[in-house]
Amino acid sequence: MSIMKIQNEFASAFSQLMLRHRSIRQYKPDAPVDSAFVDDVLVQALAGSSSSGNLNMVSVVKSFDPERRARLCELHSGQPMVLQAPLVLTFCADSQRTRDWLGQRQARLGFGDFLAWHVASFDAVILAQTTALALESHGLGICYMGTTLQSMGAIAELLELPGYCLPVTSLVVGWPDETPAQRDRLPGRAWIHEERYRPSTPESIDRDFGERERRGWDRYRSMGPEMAAQMDAHGITSLAQFYTSKIKYDPDRQAVTSEALAALLRQRGFLG
Numbered sequence: 001m002s003i004m005k006i007q008n009e010f011a012s013a014f015s016q017l018m019l020r021h022r023s024i025r026q027y028k029p030d031a032p033v034d035s036a037f038v039d040d041v042l043v044q045a046l047a048g049s050s051s052s053g054n055l056n057m058v059s060v061v062k063s064f065d066p067e068r069r070a071r072l073c074e075l076h077s078g079q080p081m082v083l084q085a086p087l088v089l090t091f092c093a094d095s096q097r098t099r100d101w102l103g104q105r106q107a108r109l110g111f112g113d114f115l116a117w118h119v120a121s122f123d124a125v126i127l128a129q130t131t132a133l134a135l136e137s138h139g140l141g142i143c144y145m146g147t148t149l150q151s152m153g154a155i156a157e158l159l160e161l162p163g164y165c166l167p168v169t170s171l172v173v174g175w176p177d178e179t180p181a182q183r184d185r186l187p188g189r190a191w192i193h194e195e196r197y198r199p200s201t202p203e204s205i206d207r208d209f210g211e212r213e214r215r216g217w218d219r220y221r222s223m224g225p226e227m228a229a230q231m232d233a234h235g236i237t238s239l240a241q242f243y244t245s246k247i248k249y250d251p252d253r254q255a256v257t258s259e260a261l262a263a264l265l266r267q268r269g270f271l272g
């Protein structure tokens with residue numbers, strides 16, 4: 001088989017893998033995930049992820065234990081898949097180990113500032129996404145937990161993370177017990193620019209958001225009478241209004257989370 005053909009087949013398999021992606025929120029009960037297998041996937045995922053300065057300022061904590069996952073579930077706003085899936089992977093920005101290494105070798109200490117926080121966070125998120133694709137390639141299902149940011153301090157405490165190490169995102173992992181429809185994305189024309197940024201116009205907003213407004217509205221309305229009643233009670237008449245309403249990403253609540261995040265970074269030394 002020619003190298004070109006092998007390359008094409010690999011590219012095509014990778015395209016299929018990406019197009020098959022769905023966040024999974026229902027997992028098969030009593031279908032475990034092997035810890036050593038996950039280690040292999042993680043090691044390969046780090047090999048397949050670029051890493052700033054190749055410093056690998058990342059740590060991943062595997063949580064299998066049901067009692068600890070029950071506590072994690074509380075910290076993830078009670079999202080049921082944290083308990084239902086057999087595994088939670090918490091991806092941490094970690095410059096602590098690098099600093100320990102520098103200290104032990106009598107090198108000048110660094111990586112204890114806001115820049116280091118960004119660099120280590122990028123490493124953690126890049127690794128999380130490579131891991132997600134790798135796990136999906138084995139037929140496993142994953143769902144990111146954005147609630148990691150809301151409970152960053154408490155999760156850090158539960159996982160006994162040291163000073164310059166904080167969780168940035170988490171994946172629940174298990175065997176899928178649902179086959180959700182593919183979720184739409186904004187069309188390329190909305191966010192791919194050539195040479196210069198093309199600002200949105202009222203027409204482009206109508207064109208690029210119209211389809212997702214219709215689909216998103218129908219999806220949330222069909223989630224059940226309770227959700228529909230809540231939306232009505234808050235006077236929500238569009239998907240845009242829903243997104244920044246009290247029941248989705250309430251800007252007041254987001255501001256509190258944002259302040260808590262800044263306070264935690266300050267306390268850990270990442271803000272100097």
Ligand SMILES: Cc1cc2nc3c(=O)[nH]c(=O)nc-3n(C[C@H](O)[C@H](O)[C@H](O)COP(=O)(O)O)c2cc1C
Pocket residue numbers: 021022023024025079143144145146147169182183
């Ligand atoms: C950083 C991040 C955080 C997320 N947090 C959550 C979450 O807390 N709960 C959840 O059910 N889905 C969460 N998701 C999944 C998104 O809702 C999902 O990716 C999006 O709706 C698109 O659906 P798809 O992944 O099935 O294509 C998160 C995704 C990302 C990237």
